[in-house]
Amino acid sequence: MWFEQVLFFVAGIGALAGALGVVMLRNPFYSVLALVAHLIALAVLFLLLNAEFLAAGQVVVYAGAVMVLYLFVVAYIGGADEPLGPERSALRTLGPLFAAALGVELCIAFIASGLDALDTTGADISPGFGSPAGIGQLLLTRFLVAFEAASFLLLIAAVGAIVLARRRRGLEEEGPAVGPPRDRTPSETETLEVRV
Amino acid sequence: MDIVWFLVLSAFIFVIGATGVLTRRNPLVVLLCLELMLNAGNLALVAFSRMHGNEGGQVFALIVMVIAACEVVIGLGIIVAMYRNRLPIDVDEMSELRG
Amino acid sequence: MTATSYGWLVLAFPLAGMLVVSLSWRVLPGRLAGWIASAAILGSFVSAILALIDMQDLPAEERHLVDSAWTYAATADFNADVSILIDPLSVFMCLVVSGVSFLIHVYSVAYMTGDHGHARFFAYLNYFVFSMLLLVLAANFVLLIVGWAFVGAASYLLISFWYRRSTATHAGIKAFVMNVIGDVGLVIAAFLLLDHTGQLDYLGVFERAPEVFSTNDSTIVWACIFILVGAFAKSAQLPLHTWLPDAMEGPTPVSALIHAATMVTAGVYLIARCFPLFDLAPTAADIGAVIGTATLVFAATVALVQTDLKRVIAYSTMSQIGYMVLGVSAAAYGAGLFHLMTHAFFKALLFMGAGSIIGAMAGIQDMDRMGGFRRAMPFTFVTFTIGALALAGFPLTAGWFSKDEILAYTLNRGGGFVVLGIAGYLGAALTAFYAFRMVFRVFSGKAVPEAEELEQGHLAHGEPQNPMTGEVEDTDVGFPGPEHVVAERSWPMKFAMAPLAVLALVAGVVGIPGVTDTLEHFLEPTFESSTYAEDHPSTSSEWVGLAAGAIISIAGIFVAFTFYVRRRGITLDLRDRYRRVHDFLWHKWYFDELYDAVFVRPAATAGSFGRRVIETDVVQGFIVGGATGVVRAGTSFARAIQTGFLRAYALLLFFGAAALLLYFLISSS
Numbered sequence: 001m002w003f004e005q006v007l008f009f010v011a012g013i014g015a016l017a018g019a020l021g022v023v024m025l026r027n028p029f030y031s032v033l034a035l036v037a038h039l040i041a042l043a044v045l046f047l048l049l050n051a052e053f054l055a056a057g058q059v060v061v062y063a064g065a066v067m068v069l070y071l072f073v074v075a076y077i078g079g080a081d082e083p084l085g086p087e088r089s090a091l092r093t094l095g096p097l098f099a100a101a102l103g104v105e106l107c108i109a110f111i112a113s114g115l116d117a118l119d120t121t122g123a124d125i126s127p128g129f130g131s132p133a134g135i136g137q138l139l140l141t142r143f144l145v146a147f148e149a150a151s152f153l154l155l156i157a158a159v160g161a162i163v164l165a166r167r168r169r170g171l172e173e174e175g176p177a178v179g180p181p182r183d184r185t186p187s188e189t190e191t192l193e194v195r196v
Numbered sequence: 197m198d199i200v201w202f203l204v205l206s207a208f209i210f211v212i213g214a215t216g217v218l219t220r221r222n223p224l225v226v227l228l229c230l231e232l233m234l235n236a237g238n239l240a241l242v243a244f245s246r247m248h249g250n251e252g253g254q255v256f257a258l259i260v261m262v263i264a265a266c267e268v269v270i271g272l273g274i275i276v277a278m279y280r281n282r283l284p285i286d287v288d289e290m291s292e293l294r295g
Numbered sequence: 296m297t298a299t300s301y302g303w304l305v306l307a308f309p310l311a312g313m314l315v316v317s318l319s320w321r322v323l324p325g326r327l328a329g330w331i332a333s334a335a336i337l338g339s340f341v342s343a344i345l346a347l348i349d350m351q352d353l354p355a356e357e358r359h360l361v362d363s364a365w366t367y368a369a370t371a372d373f374n375a376d377v378s379i380l381i382d383p384l385s386v387f388m389c390l391v392v393s394g395v396s397f398l399i400h401v402y403s404v405a406y407m408t409g410d411h412g413h414a415r416f417f418a419y420l421n422y423f424v425f426s427m428l429l430l431v432l433a434a435n436f437v438l439l440i441v442g443w444a445f446v447g448a449a450s451y452l453l454i455s456f457w458y459r460r461s462t463a464t465h466a467g468i469k470a471f472v473m474n475v476i477g478d479v480g481l482v483i484a485a486f487l488l489l490d491h492t493g494q495l496d497y498l499g500v501f502e503r504a505p506e507v508f509s510t511n512d513s514t515i516v517w518a519c520i521f522i523l524v525g526a527f528a529k530s531a532q533l534p535l536h537t538w539l540p541d542a543m544e545g546p547t548p549v550s551a552l553i554h555a556a557t558m559v560t561a562g563v564y565l566i567a568r569c570f571p572l573f574d575l576a577p578t579a580a581d582i583g584a585v586i587g588t589a590t591l592v593f594a595a596t597v598a599l600v601q602t603d604l605k606r607v608i609a610y611s612t613m614s615q616i617g618y619m620v621l622g623v624s625a626a627a628y629g630a631g632l633f634h635l636m637t638h639a640f641f642k643a644l645l646f647m648g649a650g651s652i653i654g655a656m657a658g659i660q661d662m663d664r665m666g667g668f669r670r671a672m673p674f675t676f677v678t679f680t681i682g683a684l685a686l687a688g689f690p691l692t693a694g695w696f697s698k699d700e701i702l703a704y705t706l707n708r709g710g711g712f713v714v715l716g717i718a719g720y721l722g723a724a725l726t727a728f729y730a731f732r733m734v735f736r737v738f739s740g741k742a743v744p745e746a747e748e749l750e751q752g753h754l755a756h757g758e759p760q761n762p763m764t765g766e767v768e769d770t771d772v773g774f775p776g777p778e779h780v781v782a783e784r785s786w787p788m789k790f791a792m793a794p795l796a797v798l799a800l801v802a803g804v805v806g807i808p809g810v811t812d813t814l815e816h817f818l819e820p821t822f823e824s825s826t827y828a829e830d831h832p833s834t835s836s837e838w839v840g841l842a843a844g845a846i847i848s849i850a851g852i853f854v855a856f857t858f859y860v861r862r863r864g865i866t867l868d869l870r871d872r873y874r875r876v877h878d879f880l881w882h883k884w885y886f887d888e889l890y891d892a893v894f895v896r897p898a899a900t901a902g903s904f905g906r907r908v909i910e911t912d913v914v915q916g917f918i919v920g921g922a923t924g925v926v927r928a929g930t931s932f933a934r935a936i937q938t939g940f941l942r943a944y945a946l947l948l949f950f951g952a953a954a955l956l957l958y959f960l961i962s963s964s
Contacts, residue, residue: 008197012205019209019232023216028224035228038209042235049202049246051254057261066265073272074224077279095218095946102953103211109960110203118200123249134251135258143255150262157266164273167280217945226941291939 008048014041032070039063049122051130202243210236221286223278227271234264298353298381299362301346305389306379306428308338313421320414329404332417336400336424340393347386358382358820361434361498368437372493380434380497384821387632388431388564395556395639395795396424402647402791403548406654409778411771416456420552423449427557431564435496436485439565443481443525446558447474453553454545459773462763466541473538477528481565484521487514488572501571508575519572519579522565523586530562530616532590537886539613543605544763546775547650550605555612555642560635563619567628567822574626574826581711583624588715588722591617593884595725599732600870600880603660603763604649607733611686612642614722618701621719625712626827627704629815633806634697636814640802641685641694644795648679651782651792652737656745657757658775662733667742671749674789675782676738678796683734685799687727687852690845696803698723703808703840707832720847727851735859754779808841809834 018038022031039062046055110118117123128134139147209232216229238257245253279285312335316328323331350358363378379385400420407413426449430442448471455467489495491514492503508515526532531539531554542554553559566573566583573580594614601607615638622631653660655672669676685694702723706716745755759768759775770777782788805813822828832840858865870877882888936947 005197008201012201015205015209016212019212022225022228022232023212023219028222028228031225031228035231038232039235042239045202045205045239046242048197049242051242051245051257054242054254054257057258061265062261066268069272070224070228070268073276077224077275077285092219095942095949096215098946098949098953099211099214099218102214102949102956103207105953105956105960106207106210107204109956110200110207112964117247118203119198120247121197122199122246125246125249129249129251130254135254138251138255139258143252143259146255146259150259153266154262157269161269161273164270165276165280214949218942218949221942287941290941293937293939 004048007044011041011044011048014038015045028074029071032067032074035070036063036067039067049130050125053130053132053135199243199247203240206236206239206243208236209233209239221288223271223275223285223287223290226287227268227275230271231264231268234260296345296349297360297362298346298349299360299379301342301349302362302379302381302385302389302432303364304342305339305346305393306425306432308335308342309421309425309428311335313418313425316414316421317418320418323414326404326408326413328414328417329400329407332421333397333400333404335421336393336397339424339428340390340397343386343389343393346381347390350381350383350386355820359498361496363434373489373495373499375435375437375495377438378434378496379432379438381432382821383818384564384567384632385431387636387818388560389428391636391639392424392427392431392557395643396420396427396552398791398795399548399552399556399643399647401787402551402650403546405780405785405787406548406650407546408776408780409770410776412456412773413776416453416546419449419452419456420548423453423553423558427561430561434498436488436500437495440478440481440485443529443561444478446529446561447471447478450474450542450553450558453549454542456545456549457774460544460761460766460768462541462761463544466538466544470538470542473528473535475528476535477525480521480524480528484518484525487518487521491515497568504571504575510575511578512575515572516576516578519569519576520582522569522572523579523583526562526565526583526620527586528562529565530559530620531613532562532586532617532620533593534886536590536594536613537883537890540606540609540883543603543609547605547646547653550609551643551646551650554609555646556639559612559616560619560639563616563623563631563635566620566623567632570623570626570628570822570825573624580624580626584621584705584712584715587617587620587622587624588718589617590614591621591722592718592725595722595729597880597883598729599725600877602662604652604662604665604733604737605646605660607662607729608642608645608649611645611726611730612638614726615642615686615698617722618698618719621705621715622701625701625705625708625715626825626830627701628822628825629812629818630697630700630704630806632818633814634694634701637685637693637697637799637802640795641682641692641799644678644682644792644799645686647782647788647792647795648675648682651675651780651788652679653762654779654781655749655755657755657779658759658762659757660762662736665737665743666740666746667738668746668749669738671742671746672738672781672783674792678782678792679738680734681796681799683730687730688723688844688848689727689852690841690848691800691803693799693802695841695844695848696806696808699841699844700806700808700837702844703832703837706840707830707836708827720843723844724847724851727848728855731852731855732859735855739860740863749781754781754784808837 015038018034018036018041021034022038025031025034039058043055043058043063046052046058213229213232213236216232217226220226220229238260241253241257241260245251245257275285278290283289312332315335316323316332320328350360353360359380359382361378361380363376366374366376368375400417403416403420407416410416423446426442426445428442430439430446433439433442451467451471451474454470455464457463485495488500488504491507492500494500494503504515524535528535539554539559543550545553573583591614594610594617598607598610598614601610615634619631619634619638622628622634651672652665652668652675655668655675656665659665681692685692688695688698702716702719705712705719742750748755756779759770759777760766761768768774780788782792805811806815819828879885
């Protein structure tokens with residue numbers, strides 16, 4: 001028990017630190033790394049909640065694949081330090097304020113809610129709770145439609161990414177953009193059909 | 197640990213993510229903060245799932261991860277396209293919906 | 296078939312003709328549209344004759360038949376039907392209108408040859424004849440007003456027939472506006488009558504009127520004055536006369552039909568038809584007589600100095616209608632209508648002759664450039680002279696009998712009417728003079744180049760131009776066609792002019808005083824209830840009047856002969872010596888300038904004020920601009936939210952989420 005509590009606090013602090021790092025670090029590369037740390041901390045928290053499969057998925061898929069993709073893009077884009085613009089705007093003060101207000105409200109909602117079960121460590125569970133077998137069973141029986149839809153969504157996302165990021169002939173030879181964005185109609189040498 | 201701790205933690209992470217969305221100008225970082233918010237949501241889902249003893253919450257969180265992945269893919273694709281077309285990588289400059 | 300069904304046929308033929316021509320004009324070759332239209336009017340004329348025969352079979356008391364096609368409006372108190380009235384007066388008018396119209400249609404087939412709007416012209420002509428027949432056959436004021444308005448519309452369409460000529464369109468608008476003034480008067484009169492008698496059909500109103508109104512009751516006088524307004528607008532009497540000379544912008548057949556024989560006589564018909572009302576309002580009748588006489592003299596004086604051939608004839612129409620108005624206002628209904636008939640004959644004849652002369656002159660209408668056509672155009676010369684003789688009231692012509700009958704009746708009325716009668720004789724003298732002024736200027740003297748060309752068998756060709764302003768035109772649609780026609784070479788024209796010439800000579804036979812009072816007898820069933828029905832001058836006094844008229848007309852012709860044949864050039868000296876008088880007459884007593892200053896300019900000023908201030912500043916600026924300004928202010932406030940700024944949207948999102956959550960927290964605690 002005490003082990004779990006210590007682990008909770010360690011992982012909790014790690015998650016919070018990672019989150020703060022994402023928001024406050026200037027270099028986007030470091031932000032991505034902070035998020036990776038955050039994700040791993042979150043995986044530990046998942047383990048504490050008996051969600052083994054989810055924890056593994058989080059590390060392998062989320063931290064392992066998605067964040068790596070993110071790193072690739074950040075490396076490509078360059079991730080320059082954020083320019084110092086007119087930063088003393090209303091947004092900089094109001095933003096955190098509203099977010100804080102939202103946070104306070106959420107905490108009030110959780111802590112002062114009438115749900116008794118919140119003060120327990122949860123219902124009694126069988127040993128197979130959260131295991132891949134259990135999750136897999138649900139995915140293929142009760143949540144089959146969601147499962148299939150999710151796979152379809154992945155396909156769409158993949159196609160969309162290809163369409164978005166492919167090179168368009170004739171639009172590369174221009175100087176750096178200044179002022180309002182140019183019109184993006186393609187030249188007559190190509191069409192807009194998706195050739196997958 | 198009582199479930200409520202996890203939920204409060206999730207609220208904090210969510211709020212930090214929200215602050216990031218509102219404050220940062222680099223769209224990459226904004227997307228990252230969006231991920232933070234999604235993860236906070238995941239944490240809350242799993243906590244509730246543990247509370248009820250119902251694995252449905254975990255399946256939900258799994259699907260949310262899938263969606264987060266798709267969204268990251270598309271978002272990054274847009275940002276790459278922006279970069280390719282020599283547009284400034286700054287959410288404040290993307291104001292064509294101004295009316 | 297009864298008389299009333301023939302009456303419906305009389306209406307149906309021109310309507311059918313109009314529809315056929317207007318629907319099928321593209322497929323009709325050459326001049327077929329004109330022949331179809333003429334055939335329609337011939338059918339109408341034949342139906343009128345059959346209606347006459349049928350009606351005359353009935354005993355005199357029963358010769359007023361009303362037939363209703365359908366009920367246009369039915370209320371608790373009265374019905375307004377689409378119904379026609381067959382009585383001697385309406386049949387008489389139908390015969391005159393359809394007969395003369397038929398001859399003019401035939402004339403027009405030749406006159407409008409080569410004009411690109413040939414079929415359109417005949418559609419309009421048939422429409423006009425239909426409206427005129429509707430007007431005279433109507434059995435109630437409603438249908439009368441419908442026919443009245445249609446006739447005005449047809450007049451506008453025909454006057455501005457050559458619509459690319461700006462003078463023509465202006466003349467059409469002028470005619471239409473003045474006709475509308477008359478329409479308003481007529482409608483007000485109908486309202487007054489409806490209000491007091493509760494009826495709108497003639498027979499009903501005329502029966503009720505003596506019961507409701509006492510003699511010279513102010514309401515009936517006003518009603519009659521408004522009827523007079525309507526009549527004067529249509530018949531071009533003072534002060535609503537200025538449109539008639541300008542209406543000569545229309546093709547010559549139009550002038551012959553509308554502004555000689557038919558439309559302008561609608562006013563006379565109206566006064567004659569409403570005679571029971573005028574019986575009850577002698578004041579109004581007196582006003583009518585005075586204005587008729589004034590117009591008579593005025594028009595005669597102006598015709599003395601006009602140089603445009605058609606305008607001289609137009610003023611003579613105005614003058615002769617003055618005689619008719621005088622006649623029917625003085626309760627000489629038979630005489631007035633007799634003159635209406637003979638005038639239709641000789642005036643149409645004069646216009647047809649004028650059309651032939653204008654054709655020989657290749658479109659020029661200025662008498663200063665005409666002369667010596669006697670040898671080149673013998674047929675036209677003979678017929679035109681016959682028409683002028685009838686107009687001047689030369690002994691034994693139809694015009695002599697009819698005009699002097701009116702004057703005899705007028706003098707017989709006594710009192711103030713004697714002055715009017717003497718003025719009428721003065722007008723007759725002037726008429727004889729200017730009629731033969733026309734004849735001598737055009738036909739006698741040295742032949743002008745166009746006449747010489749014609750004698751050699753070659754029709755003159757000039758550059759197409761506006762006869763009044765000299766503006767150059769072309770001969771496409773909207774302007775006169777390239778062909779010019781003279782009667783000598785055109786059998787339709789001869790076919791039309793010859794009967795009219797004969798009638799102008801012999802039509803007097805129906806009104807020889809003491810010998811054949813055929814027309815009076817015929818019209819008696821309509822007018823027998825008039826208070827003056829028995830009040831006619833004795834035969835001997837009529838013959839005295841006829842003799843006086845004969846002397847006056849011969850004197851007038853002799854003076855014209857002296858001025859224009861024997862001692863040419865004397866008129867130029869007269870003009871120079873009496874320059875002011877000449878200008879006054881030439882400018883038509885400055886009526887146009889007066890109306891321009893009193894009505895047109897203030898209206899134009901009001902209009903431009905309305906456009907500048909009311910429309911631009913008040914409506915556009917204040918009301919429209921104000922309303923849109925308010926909306927714009929509101930929306931620009933709302934637009935401020937649409938910054939396109941992603942982070943601002945996100946902020947609003949979170950703000951909304953926080954607020955919502957707060958609400959739920961509070962409401963659940």
